[in-house]
Amino acid sequence: MKTALLEKVEQSQLKETAPEFDVGDSVRVHVKIKEGEKERVQVYAGTVIARDGGGANETFTVRRISYGEGVERVFPVHSPYVVKVDVDRRGKTRRAKLYYLRTRTSKQSRLKERV
Amino acid sequence: MQTLIGKKTGMTRVYDDDGVQVAVTVVQVGPCTVVQRKTAATDGYEAVQLGFEEQKESRVTKPQQGHFKKAGAKPQKVVREVRLEADEEAAPGDVLTAKIFEGVQYVDVLGHTKGRGFQGVIRKFKMRGGRASHGGAWTRRAGSTGSIDSANIIKNKTMPGQMGSVDITTQNLRVVKVLADENALLLEGAVAGPAGGIVLVRKAIKKA
Numbered sequence: 001m002k003t004a005l006l007e008k009v010e011q012s013q014l015k016e017t018a019p020e021f022d023v024g025d026s027v028r029v030h031v032k033i034k035e036g037e038k039e040r041v042q043v044y045a046g047t048v049i050a051r052d053g054g055g056a057n058e059t060f061t062v063r064r065i066s067y068g069e070g071v072e073r074v075f076p077v078h079s080p081y082v083v084k085v086d087v088d089r090r091g092k093t094r095r096a097k098l099y100y101l102r103t104r105t106s107k108q109s110r111l112k113e114r115v
Numbered sequence: 116m117q118t119l120i121g122k123k124t125g126m127t128r129v130y131d132d133d134g135v136q137v138a139v140t141v142v143q144v145g146p147c148t149v150v151q152r153k154t155a156a157t158d159g160y161e162a163v164q165l166g167f168e169e170q171k172e173s174r175v176t177k178p179q180q181g182h183f184k185k186a187g188a189k190p191q192k193v194v195r196e197v198r199l200e201a202d203e204e205a206a207p208g209d210v211l212t213a214k215i216f217e218g219v220q221y222v223d224v225l226g227h228t229k230g231r232g233f234q235g236v237i238r239k240f241k242m243r244g245g246r247a248s249h250g251g252a253w254t255r256r257a258g259s260t261g262s263i264d265s266a267n268i269i270k271n272k273t274m275p276g277q278m279g280s281v282d283i284t285t286q287n288l289r290v291v292k293v294l295a296d297e298n299a300l301l302l303e304g305a306v307a308g309p310a311g312g313i314v315l316v317r318k319a320i321k322k323a
Contacts, residue, residue: 003310005299006125006141013129032134056127080134 002055013056015078021060023048023098024091024111029062029075030084041083044073047091047111049098051077063101070102090114116205117215117318118197119144120167121300123226125310129291129301139291139301142224144216144316146298148188149209153196161199165211166191167313193313213298221287221319222300226307230280240273283307287322 002010021027028045046064049072053059058077063070075082091111098111121144128136151164170190172180183190186207199205216222236242236257245253257275261268291301306314 003124005143005297006127008297009129009139009141009294009299009301010127013127056129076128076136078130079136080130 007055010056013078018077019082019085021048021085021087022090022093023051023096024093024114025087026089026091027062028086028088029073029082030086031075032081032083045088046071046073047098047101049101050096063098116163116197116199116203117219118165119147119211119213119215119316120165120193120195121145121314121316122168123306123308123310123312123314124299126305131291137291137303138305139303140288140306142300142302142306142314142316143298144300145210145212147211148186148191149205149207149211150183150186150188150191150194152205152207155201161201161203162196163199163205164194164196166194168192195315197315197317212295213293213300214295216290216293216300216316216318217295219290219293219318221322222290222302223317223319224285224288224302224306225315225317226283226285226312228279228281228283228307229309231278233276234278235275236273239275239278242273287319 025048026046027048028043030041030043033040033042044062044064046062048060049063050061051058052061056078059074060077061072061074063072065071090113092114093111121142124141124143126138126140129139131137145167147165147167149163150166153160153162153164155161166183166188168191170192172190175183175190180190188208231238235255237244237255242257244255245251245258247254257273260272260274285304285306288306289303291303293300300316308314
């Protein structure tokens with residue numbers, strides 16, 4: 001059980017407007033990257049296959065195929081490093097975690113679009 | 116004196132100025148009331164008795180009621196004693212809040228770990244146990260407990276037994292933030308005990 005105090009600490013860490021997206025969506029995550037003194041924003045595009053945790057601890061996992069190799073990255077939803085999340089396409093899913101996509105390739109790993 | 120009685124509230128994560136995640140324990144510290152001032156003259160040593168969290172008067176014994184009344188304090192749920200230097204000042208009835216930790220970088224936390232009951236050597240001491248196949252006959256057991264020349268078992272030989280439920284001091288936890296309004300501290304890392312457990316937080320002795 002979370003006490004009021006813990007709740008308050010977490011609230012102070014949340015983004016005012018959390019990015020909106022669901023499991024199954026094809027997203028472009030804008031990630032801040034530090035190279036020495038310089039800062040730039042890189043885009044990581046893929047499918048959201050899971051959302052975990054709640055409050056300040058909430059994270060999401062984005063899977064993509066990069067040069068023929070499956071890559072998964074986990075981002076904290078409220079991290080200042082996650083600048084923006086664009087939704088390209090909303091996918092229709094029947095479960096909350098799409099781990100089965102790991103065993104699928106190309107055509108079989110497609111998701112129907114949600115209208 | 117930079118010591119307060121507190122209550123572990125739970126863990127979460129916060130982002131520092133660079134945006135890096137820090138795992139923190141939220142500890143509610145104080146307000147603590149000074150219940151008694153012990154001095155070398157009267158008690159043989161210098162200390163204060165701190166009280167934490169008010170208690171209904173009907174829940175404390177009559178002698179205790181008198182003790183709190185003498186200090187001009189409300190009955191307290193938890194009472195702990197903290198050593199002082201002779202020149203430090205603290206009068207009964209004083210209320211100490213988290214403000215005393217402002218500017219403090221590192222603290223020690225004295226807590227009581229969760230009890231794990233009677234545990235074997237694999238869980239308790241990370242021993243490996245015997246092999247499961249090829250006729251292995253001592254899975255999950257400790258093996259030898261000493262030499263055959265010696266009639267004794269060496270002291271502190273690791274054996275099965277009670278695990279947890281001991282007092283632990285975690286030293287040098289970094290203070291990420293002092294929430295003076297809430298009487299709370301954000302400490303980097305873990306603190307012994309369950310959420311809601313009583314802890315003692317003091318300025319780190321070995322690190323400034």
